[in-house]
Amino acid sequence: xxxxxxxxxxxxxxxAPEVLRDVSxxxxxxxxxxxxxxxxxxxxxxxxxxxxxLRPSRGEVEVLGQPLTRLRxxxxxxxxxxxxxxxxDFRLLPHLTVFDNVALPMRIAGRAEAQLRAxxxxxxxxxxxxxxxxxxxxxxxxxxxxRVALARxxxxxxxxxxxxxxxxxxxxxxxxxxxxLLREMHRLGTTVVVATHAExxxxxxxxxxxxxxxxxxxxxG
Amino acid sequence: MARPPRxxxxxxxxxxxxxxxxxxxxxxxxxxxxxxxxxxxxxxxxGAAELTARWETGAAAAVTVQLPPGAASGGRLERALAxxxxxxxxxxxxxxxxxxxxALLRPWLGEAPAVALPLVIELRLAELPxxxxxxxxxxxxxxxxxxxxxxxxxxxRLVALARSLxxxxxxxxxxVAGIAAAVVAVxxxxxxAARRAAIALLHDMGATDADIAGRFAGRAGLLVGxxxxxxxxxxxxxxxxxxxxxxxxxxxxxxGSLAGLPWESVPWGALALLPLLGAALGWxxxxxxxxxxxxRLP
Numbered sequence: 001x002x003x004x005x006x007x008x009x010x011x012x013x014x015x016a017p018e019v020l021r022d023v024s025x026x027x028x029x030x031x032x033x034x035x036x037x038x039x040x041x042x043x044x045x046x047x048x049x050x051x052x053x054l055r056p057s058r059g060e061v062e063v064l065g066q067p068l069t070r071l072r073x074x075x076x077x078x079x080x081x082x083x084x085x086x087x088x089d090f091r092l093l094p095h096l097t098v099f100d101n102v103a104l105p106m107r108i109a110g111r112a113e114a115q116l117r118a119x120x121x122x123x124x125x126x127x128x129x130x131x132x133x134x135x136x137x138x139x140x141x142x143x144x145x146x147r148v149a150l151a152r153x154x155x156x157x158x159x160x161x162x163x164x165x166x167x168x169x170x171x172x173x174x175x176x177x178x179x180x181l182l183r184e185m186h187r188l189g190t191t192v193v194v195a196t197h198a199e200x201x202x203x204x205x206x207x208x209x210x211x212x213x214x215x216x217x218x219x220x221g
Numbered sequence: 222m223a224r225p226p227r228x229x230x231x232x233x234x235x236x237x238x239x240x241x242x243x244x245x246x247x248x249x250x251x252x253x254x255x256x257x258x259x260x261x262x263x264x265x266x267x268g269a270a271e272l273t274a275r276w277e278t279g280a281a282a283a284v285t286v287q288l289p290p291g292a293a294s295g296g297r298l299e300r301a302l303a304x305x306x307x308x309x310x311x312x313x314x315x316x317x318x319x320x321x322x323x324a325l326l327r328p329w330l331g332e333a334p335a336v337a338l339p340l341v342i343e344l345r346l347a348e349l350p351x352x353x354x355x356x357x358x359x360x361x362x363x364x365x366x367x368x369x370x371x372x373x374x375x376x377x378r379l380v381a382l383a384r385s386l387x388x389x390x391x392x393x394x395x396x397v398a399g400i401a402a403a404v405v406a407v408x409x410x411x412x413x414a415a416r417r418a419a420i421a422l423l424h425d426m427g428a429t430d431a432d433i434a435g436r437f438a439g440r441a442g443l444l445v446g447x448x449x450x451x452x453x454x455x456x457x458x459x460x461x462x463x464x465x466x467x468x469x470x471x472x473x474x475x476x477g478s479l480a481g482l483p484w485e486s487v488p489w490g491a492l493a494l495l496p497l498l499g500a501a502l503g504w505x506x507x508x509x510x511x512x513x514x515x516x517r518l519p
Contacts, residue, residue, distance in 0.1 A: 053425055055519045074429075076519070081427035091422050095238045104236055108428045 001029040001191050002050055002160065007059035009045050018057065019045050021215045027193065029159075032186040034202050035195040037212035043195040046212065047162045050193060051085045052076055064159055081109050084153035084190075086182075088165035090145045092137040092152075098124070099133040102151045109156060123151040127181060143174030150181055154190070161185055163194045167201060179205060237419050237433075239440040242412040248441075249448030251404050252503075256452025256495055257459075259397045263495070264460045266390035267488045268467060273383040276376050284344040285317075286360060287368040290337035298340060304363040305344060310356055313345040339368075398502060405441055405506040412437065413514050424518050434511040438504045445503025450496040460487045 009020035020042050027033055035043050048054035049061050052068070061068045066079055084105075092101050102123055106116040124130045127147040137145055146166060153161060163182060167175035179194075179201060186192045193210075196202065202209065211219035286305065292298050298316065305314040322338055330336070344360075357369040413420065420433055464486035468475040476482055 051425060053519060073519075077427040077429045079427075080425060085425060091418070093236055093238070093419055093422070095241070096236060100236070104423075105426045107234075107236070108423060108426050108432065 001031070001064065002027040002193075003060075003062040004046075004049070005060040005062075007049065007056045007061055009042075009049065009054065010057045019215050020049075020056075023059070023215075023217045025210060025217060025220050027191060029191055030186070030189050032183070032192045032207045033194070034207055034209035035193055035212070036197075036199075036202065036209050039197075040214075041212035042215045043212055044164055045215075046210070047085075047164050047193065047195055050160065050162050051083045052080050081105070081156060082159045084156070084158035084161040086146070086149050086153045086161070086163035086166045088168045090137070090149040092145055092148055094137055096136075097133065098129060098135050098137070098140070098148050101137065101148055102155055104152060105156045119155060120151075123155045127151045128177075141174075142169050143171070143177065146170055146174070146178055147181070150178060154185055158190060161190050161192045163192070165195055165197065167196065167198055175201060176204075235436075236423060237416045237436055239412060239416070239436060242415045243408060243437070243440045243444060245444060245447075248404070248408045248444045249451065252401060252445050252448025252499060253452035253455065255397050255401045255404070256449040256499060257456045259394055259401075259495060260453055260456030260460065260492055261463075262390045262393040262397060263491050264456075264463065264488055266387050266394065267491065268464070269383045269387035269390060273380055273387065276380045276383065284346060284356070284360065285370045286342040286344065286364055287370070288340040288342070288364070289366065290339055292340050292366075301364045301367060302342065305342065305360065308359065308363060310347055310359070311344050312347040314342055317341040317343050342367075398498075401445070401499070402502055402506045405445060405503050406510045409437055409441055409507045409510040410514075412440075413511065420515075421518070424515070430512055430515045433515060434508045437511045438507040441507035442500045442504035446496050446500030449499025453492050453495045457487055457492065458482070460492075 003026045004023050007020055007023045008018045010016050010018045023042075023046070035046060037043050045054065049056060049068075050063060052063065055061075055068055064079060064082055066075075071079070093104070096104070099120055103116050103120045106119065111119075121130070121133070124133055127150060129144065129147055129151065132140065132144065132148075137148065140148065146169070150163075150166070153163075161182070166178055166182070170178060175198065182192055182194060183205065208221055209219070210217060286301070288298060288301060292301070302314050302316070305311050317340075319338075322341060323332075326338070354371075357371045360369050361367060423433060461482040461484050464483045465475050465481075468483065473483070
């Protein structure tokens with residue numbers, strides 16, 4: 001499902017130091033993994049490689065069975081549509097309503113308007129936002145915005161869901177609610193990877209973890 | 222199953238917010254001004270072409286030599302033709318036919334002129350002379366008793382001038398198109414800068430370069446096409462006014478009033494193409510600008 005083989009990553013083309021070094025692991029299909037480590041350990045870089053926002057400087061990354069180094073650029077959009085991403089800062093489009101934010105991946109995938117309405121409505125119900133369809137993101141609380149971001153990430157039923165500090169900006173109750181939704185996606189068969197600082201949350205929901213430190217994978221299991 | 226809620230999603234088809242990022246005021250206004258200039262250049266090129274065509278008829282025989290009616294006898298005409306063709310400045314010399322002569326004089330002398338007509342030799346020159354007067358003296362010396370008319374040399378110079386004007390007008394048209402493309406590129410780059418985060422988000426969700434570039438190109442094409450249409454509409458009365466001013470040069474009578482302007486002289490066909498060409502220019506420029514920028518994304 002997801003495989004990193006001796007992966008190195010450096011930003012830019014100069015002699016900058018690698019932010020990831022010799023990272024190797026494999027995540028089976030349908031698994032749930034925590035991605036742990038302090039700030040700057042390389043968690044976001046790992047997630048960026050997983051959702052194809054980055055390409056490795058060396059080594060091989062395989063996502064959904066596709067080796068990235070051998071994939072043409074033109075083939076990447078199709079692969080990206082099978083991956084859902086939840087960002088710590090939500091990244092909702094402020095001029096779009098909740099409905100349109102959630103519908104965005106389906107419209108990008110070319111789904112007909114008549115078909116996507118029911119799916120988006122179901123997603124809004126699932127995330128407890130069914131009364132907020134016409135609201136703009138600026139009128140929502142942080143927890144509601146993160147649930148919109150989650151609904152948007154999963155509305156296309158992705159095979160892989162990556163979440164970067166999805167509870168970082170939320171209070172305890174909101175964080176638990178978002179995490180419950182992520183666990184629910186895992187139960188439905190999606191491979192889920194969640195990067196977090198929140199050790200307490202990890203303790204409440206034990207699962208295999210990838211632990212990063214200074215760009216290296218220091219523990220897996 | 223409950224019916225999905227009906228919600229307002231008027232901006233759902235504009236996820237990049239391009240209606241704000243690519244303003245519908247500044248870009249169309251700039252393009253309208255450029256379309257006006259393009260229309261003027263286009264009309265200038267067409268007007269110069271018309272003048273060229275009209276004057277070329279007069280310049281066909283740049284120099285003529287008239288001989289008295291009796292010169293055909295005694296071999297004088299043949300000697301004159303031979304002497305003229307021997308001049309290096311003359312590419313060809315031929316006697317104007319009687320039928321053509323009568324056709325030229327018909328407006329003044331009627332169908333069957335009662336007077337004896339002179340013999341007219343038309344000269345085709347190898348190149349336009351630097352001094353028509355010196356050439357006229359040279360020809361007069363070669364054909365004693367002949368009357369030389371070299372006004373056609375000046376007409377030919379006017380033709381050359383009109384051709385130059387036509388070339389300058391077309392160059393101005395190309396320049397205006399280039400500036401319009403540059404203005405669109407700058408506007409699109411500003412739009413990209415304003416929507417960088419949204420573009421990156423769509424890219425992460427699997428939007429193709431064609432999809433993202435197509436959204437910019439559609440908006441730019443619409444704005445540029447609208448601006449070009451406005452500029453073209455503004456240009457039409459201006460061009461009709463210019464056509465009226467130029468009427469005497471084309472053998473017409475100026476109208477002098479708005480109602481009587483020669484609207485038929487406005488190049489409507491070419492003007493109708495301007496908004497379409499403008500929209501195409503905007504679309505293509507936006508496509509190229511956005512696709513080039515997107516290449517930096519993985």
